[in-house]
Amino acid sequence: xxxxxxxxxxxxxxxxxxxxxEGSGGGVGYPPTEGTIASLCDGEYIVNENGDNDARxxxxxxxxxxxxxxxxxxxxxxxxxxxxxxxxIRIAETALAKAYGDQP
Numbered sequence: 551x552x553x554x555x556x557x558x559x560x561x562x563x564x565x566x567x568x569x570x571x572e573g574s575g576g577g578v579g580y581p582p583t584e585g586t587i588a589s590l591c592d593g594e595y596i597v598n599e600n601g602d603n604d605a606r607x608x609x610x611x612x613x614x615x616x617x618x619x620x621x622x623x624x625x626x627x628x629x630x631x632x633x634x635x636x637x638x639i640r641i642a643e644t645a646l647a648k649a650y651g652d653q654p
Contacts, residue, residue: 554612555650555651556612557571559572559574561587561608561609561610561611561612563602563605563606563609567589567601567602567605568586568588568605569587569588570585570586571585571587587608587609588608611649615646618646621642622639622642622643622646626639
């Protein structure tokens with residue numbers, strides 16, 4: 551298993567639209583405090599109209615990486631690259647490489 555270089559813990563969106571590590575107390579104040587993954591607001595309002603949706607997507611990222619790793623691994627172990635879904639597996643592996651910092 552590859553080393554995860556991002557902040558460990560369960561990422562959640564707090565009531566202010568910050569993505570924080572659950573239970574860390576992060577996200578309160580400016581500049582963002584320890585435990586804050588991303589701050590998509592300035593403390594008063596969401597900076598852009600998609601801020602709430604962006605925050606949820608960011609918070610789901612570690613779970614999405616884990617799920618994608620499992621699906622790609624399962625497919626390769628069971629089928630290898632046999633022509634069925636090869637392009638989708640390559641897209642998944644490219645996205646994982648991006649998440650791990652192996653690709654820009």
